[in-house]
Amino acid sequence: MNKEENPLNAPTSDSIRKGELSISELSDSGATFIFWSDNPEVHIDAAYIRYDGTQSEINRQVGNQNKIILPVSKATVKGWLGKKLYAQCIGTLGEWQHTSPPTHFTVVP
Helix, strand or coil: CCCCCCCECCCECCCEECCEEEHHHCECCEEEEEEEECCCCCEEEEEEEEECCCCCEEEEEECCCCEEEEEECHHHHHCCCCCEEEEEEEEEECCEEEECCCEEEEEEC
């Protein structure tokens, strides 16, 4: 694999539909974001959610496996109301570090 081939998938969440995360559709447990690679040799170093257009992290989890599940409470999601956000992760395969494609979303009521 060369440096240009990105082994990381875009983060997913069952709570995001058509680019929106709806608070009214969340269960009391909140939202779950999944960051992963199909390649078992990838180590995801960090998974995070940031404000769109900035490097300001608002939720982060550190890991060292090829899949990270990041739960976010409903109370936290309510604090994001109206914000444009994105989920993304950084992973390592061999000597190369990769950044996943971002998953953009807006929190709506």
